[in-house]
Amino acid sequence: MALELHDGSLHVEDITNRWFNEIKDKNYGAYIPFIGIVRDEKGISGLSFDIYDPILNKWFSAWQEKAKKEGAYLFMAHSRGDVPNHTSSYIAAVVSPQRKVALKLINDFVEDFKASAPIWKYDLIDGKRVYAKQRSTALKGAGLLK
Numbered sequence: 001m002a003l004e005l006h007d008g009s010l011h012v013e014d015i016t017n018r019w020f021n022e023i024k025d026k027n028y029g030a031y032i033p034f035i036g037i038v039r040d041e042k043g044i045s046g047l048s049f050d051i052y053d054p055i056l057n058k059w060f061s062a063w064q065e066k067a068k069k070e071g072a073y074l075f076m077a078h079s080r081g082d083v084p085n086h087t088s089s090y091i092a093a094v095v096s097p098q099r100k101v102a103l104k105l106i107n108d109f110v111e112d113f114k115a116s117a118p119i120w121k122y123d124l125i126d127g128k129r130v131y132a133k134q135r136s137t138a139l140k141g142a143g144l145l146k
Contacts, residue, residue, distance in 0.1 A: 002073070003075075008082060009089070026095075029096065029099060030099040032099075034110050035091050038087055040086065047122065049119055059117055059118070063112070076093075
């Protein structure tokens with residue numbers, strides 16, 4: 001499974017080049033990466049992330065099965081902990097025999113990631129983690145045990 005979790009900022013060139021080298025001779029016609037970059041906005045010095053691995057693994061596996069039905073394959077890397085502005089916390093990529101499949105899949109995957117992945121985001125403000133509630137969405141099924 002091509003799901004990677006890293007402490008701190010992602011080393012974009014190392015990760016995307018490694019993924020490319022893994023697939024370059026496997027006869028895929030498209031390799032489409034998406035790289036998320038932490039923006040300097042609203043006085044933050046970066047973002048910080050908590051991840052619940054079991055649900056993330058299940059979510060990613062379901063997406064990998066969807067991709068497989070299209071003859072495609074997914075890669076994903078995400079940061080844990082603190083990630084300063086102007087560095088990457090998220091990389092996703094799709095490889096597919098056809099570009100149209102890869103373009104649609106990367107869009108759908110990234111959108112669902114933002115809505116459904118069990119990753120909690122915090123703003124880093126004055127050295128403190130502040131939950132980014134206004135930019136968060138509730139997970140499906142969350143709160144069932146209240």
